[in-house]
Amino acid sequence: MKTAQEHNQSYNYAFLDEPSKREIRRKTLKAVAIPGYQVPFASRELPIARGWGTGGLQLTLSLIGDDDCVKVIDQGSDDSVNAVSIRNLVQETTNVSVTTQTEAATIIQSRHRIPEVPLTPEQVLVLQVPKPEPLRNVESSEKRTRIQHGEKNYNAMWLELYEDIVKWDHALFDADYPVMVHGRYLMAPSPIPRWDTPKLHQSSFLTLLGAGREKKIYAVPPYTDVEPLQFDDYPFQVESFNSKACTRCGSTDVFLEENTDETNGEVHYQCSDTAYCNKVLDEKGGR
Amino acid sequence: MAYVTVTGGQEAIEAAKKLADTYRLDPQQPPLDPSLIQKQMRLLVDRIMSEGGLYAPELASLALKQSEGDTFEAAFLLRAYRSTLPRNHYSHVLDMENMRVIRRISSSFKDIPGGQVLGPTYDFTHRLLRFDLMDEHLSRDDLSALEESLPDGVEWRDKNLTFTKVAGILRDQGLLGRNPALSDTEPPFDITREKYTSPAPRSARLQALARGETGAMMALAYSSMRGYGAVHPTIGELRVGYAPVCIPHPYQEGESVYVGETLVTEVETINKFATNEESGEVEFFLGYGCCFGQNELKAISMAILDRSISDGGTAPAEDEEFVLEHIDSIEANGFVSHLKLPHYVTFQSKLDRIRATKEKQNGGE
Structure with missing residues (x-):
């Protein structure tokens, strides 16, 4: 019987074939060039289920090289079973070093948290995204949301916020609080708590967001404005x-x-x- | 390689994997040989290959063994394996008239050129449990006797049946339109290499449908037939057989190379007629379905959905985005199952909102 190590060498470095990784990197570059814009990509199936971090994982696998050190967290924890599972896959198919220390990592793949320790320009934060479309709750058709983004027509979201305030006297968005990126695109920051949202504003590090099932890559480059939707008299509040x-x-x-x-x-x-x-x-x- | 302290999560995963193996295996039984699945669970293997989008009977059988027969898991295993393979070629459009047919029926015409070929099917058997299969023994002689009792005797294997398409009869009479032809010179839109957006190119739509989950497609097709939509077609032709696959010759332009054959099910349905906007002729509209293996329910459902999407409308089965985005087994399964992952952070954020809302209602702040 083959050991796990031997067996996994029968797969390509970082699992995906090279043309696939190149396509993901090209789409990532486009995403960085247009902050907050959702770039469609083909999205490969991975040995991890769709909806379990395959968007983030494809970003990590396409970026990773021998000098990298990877940290994977799920809801803030390195020891959560899904984080362990993703980290094991990365390690088994690349042999790169892994860490739980935020400071030691060059790539941090995370589900629903941004680490408490401020990240540096040398680090890349990869966020796993279940629902990349911030307008989905107000418009179910992808065809129409694409047009709305094109026209920067976010009225439905402002109305949603306004209705919350009229009805409940504050905004009901919990995690995944919608943000405007550099005054142009409305973006779902992935279900990070509102606590983490301000960390994206004018950050020194690159944030990449990957949605595997919905086949979208988007990014917040360093030193980009990220502002939560809010009215002057009803400011955004963290938990x-x-x-x-x-x-x-x-x-x-x-x-x-x-x-x-x-x-x-x-x-x-x-x-x-x-x-x-x-x-x-x-x-x-x-x- | 850095060492990560082995922690609870790591140990739990290892233990769960081992435990699942102990549930799968029994010392009193020989472990299942995948070749048994490949032969005796033929229709299940076909379904997995089609939903997994990979024509590999051996690997599909292995996936079924590994997943203890869970079709969603098995199709997922094939898809994940598929991701490791580069795309080297696009085949020419399959020549279905040269299909080596094992079964072929039409519900539109009693007499079709070449005749109806019932082939291997349970359609007209009584669904009575065959208790004799509980303890089945079969010798080589028994199998020979079984074959000799067929109308064609032992010759059945060597029959090389090819038929012209039934749709051609109607087309010759100017009664049937054509779907937009798929180009044989331009490569198709490849949904495994590019994300399609709605309205999807025809090749993208057919690919998405061909990889769809049988049950999901059946439910949507049924909804259209039953009342949430308007497609209730006649099957012009349903054929199952081995279609030859050719790819463009890598060096000699204009030449092609035969690379093998795949078992496929192809369905053409005849739908209501209307005036063709391009030709101005009154014509029946066609619905097209095709998938790997013998999976007639899926191919018929695909033909209904293809037609239903083309016709458009307000019913779910008439909305291309709705249909194509929700029939993929791997995506639907993954996202529904992800609810099993911890949501501690997001739920904490929700708790914060409900508490703050209650405070406001109680006159706080």
């Missing part, structure tokens, strides 16, 4: 944790996840970014 602290590392200025203790029913909070939590603990000498 509130009412000054709660992580029960593990004590951090307060981070995105927290709440959990209920099954024995006493008490609610406690923990950092969603597990690598950050570990780092803070290490610095305190607490691990």
Whole structure:
């Protein structure tokens, strides 16, 4: 019986065939050149299910080289089973080094979080995208949303926001809060919490977004304006944790996840970014 | 290679994989030989090849074994494997008149040139469980006797049946229109290499339908026949057989090279008539379906959907984007299943909104 290592050498480097990777890179360049614009691409099927990060993974696989160091997180965690599964696939088909430390990574593939540690110009953030079309909730036809983007006609979204405010006195968009990219394209930033949205504005790093099932690649290049949809009198708000602290590392200025203790029913909070939590603990000498 | 601390997620994945193998295997039984699946689960293999978009009976059989018979998983395995292969050639348009036919029927005409060939089908059998199959024994002599009892006797294998198309009869009488012909010189729009947008080129539409999931296509085709749409065709011809595949000669221009044959099911349906806007003639409209293997339900559904999309309208089955975007087994399966992934962050964001909304309603802030 072949070992996993031997077996996987029967596949091409980074799984995809070279012409496929080249096509993805070309589409990525186009995406970088037109910030926020969804570039259609063919999208190959991967050994990971559609809707489980195949858009992000195709970006990672097309960019990766021997000098790279990859970090994969799912909802902030390196240890989430899907993150592990994606990381294993990258490693098995490329042998590149992998890490859980945000600072050590050159490519960070993430589902639904931007790390708490500020990223640098040397790093690329790859976000997995389930629904790339920010207008989909107000217009089901792709044919029509393409026209709306062409005409920069985002009235339906402004109306949605206005109706939320009239009805509920604030915006109901939770994660994946729609943003305007450099004053031109409305963009779905992927289901990152609103907490992470401001990190995209005038960032020093490149963010690539890949939707495998919907076959779209788009990008936020460094130093691009990314502004959430908001009215002057109803400004965009991030999630509130009412000054709660992580029960593990004590951090307060981070995105927290709440959990209920099954024995006493008490609610406690923990950092969603597990690598950050570990780092803070290490610095305190607490691990 | 950097070392990543083995953590809970990693261990759980490994254990789950091993556990699944123990569910699949039983020491009292020999492990399933994929060649048994290939021969005795023939129609299932055909379905997987067509939904996986890869004509590879051996690999489809392996995929079925590996996935414990889950058709969605098996088609997914084939598609993922397919991604590792470069696209080297586009074949010429298949010459269906030269198909080595194993089955061919028409529900439009009783007498068709060459006659109706029922071929291997369960269509007119009674769906009674054959309990004798519970413990089936077959010797070489038994199989010979079975073959000898066929109308053509043992010769059946050597029969090389080719037929002209039934649609040709109507076309000769000026009663049937043509679908826009697919060019044989221009390569088709390749949906595995480019994302199509609606309205899709005809070659893209046919590819998407040919790879669609049988059940999903059947449901949409049925909806059109039943009332959410208007397509209720007559089958001009349904044929199953081995079609020769040729590719352009790599060096000699104008020459082609025969590379093998594929089993396909092809269906042409005859629909309502109307005035052809181009020719001004009153003609029947055609619906076209074709897929790998013997999968008649899918080929008929495809022909209905092809017609239904061309006619257009407000019903789901008449909307090209609706049909093409929702029949792909790999995409639909993946996205529905992704709900099993953790959504802790997004749900936390939702919790924040509902709590803030409640606060507002209770007069807070």
